[in-house]
Amino acid sequence: MASSSILLYKIKFEQEYHIDEIINRIENDILDETRIVVKDYTETSLSGIYIYAEIYKSQEYNFQINNFEVITRKKYVVTEFHIDMKNNYMDIWGTAKNAQKIITSISLAFDNHIVIEALEMKFTRMIEYLSKEEGIYVGKVTARQVVLNDGLLADCTLDLSREEMPFETIDKYKKNIQKISFRWKRTESIIRMVIHMSGTVTIYKARRMIKDNELECIYKMLLYAGGN
Incomplete structure (x- = not known):
């Protein structure tokens, strides 16, 4: 069964943006094979996914040469997130590593004129x-x-x-x-x-x-x- 950890953050834009501009900024190309895609939104909230390609190596048996060999493969990692502009919070469903990728991407999209701080859940x-x-x-x-x-x-x-x-x-x-x-x-x-x-x-x-x-x-x- 798939599982996700939820990470919660305070988020505050330093100026007001219409929802269309927020979407345009965060959906801008980040890097090759790295994207933010908004899946659903209202005037005060949005839900999206952060996608990036990850290269990994695995050792597999090659029957043609009767030996193991190292194979380089690519997989796409998807992390879901949600931003509530009305209540000023963002939740990210994934690892702390991927959450930081999302935070960095969103911060850059707004030229760092945005405050995103982790909330400690007691x-x-x-x-x-x-x-x-x-x-x-x-x-x-x-x-x-x-x-x-x-x-x-x-x-x-x-x-x-x-x-x-x-x-x-x-x-x-x-x-x-x-x-x-x-x-x-x-x-x-x-x-x-x-x-x-x-x-x-x-x-x-x-x-x-x-x-x-x-x-x-x-x-x-x-x-x-x-x-x-």
């Missing part, structure tokens, strides 16, 4: 938000240095899938928890997610496969976690 605030939401089904919780009844410390995995009040257990061990896996049941589908102590959020679904109302719920959680 683990405890994510837990707090999810504990109040409906449709949250907690699965396995990984914890470190948990004090057992005999006083020993242990790293362990707790299966809370059958607990009626899983967040009571989570609250008890929240200082020791490393990550929490859960299912978020919406009207017509289920989103599988993992939140990490570091603030990283992993979703086992591509952004383009998630409905708008479900994305809205995810954004609310992220913005709450990134708040003060």
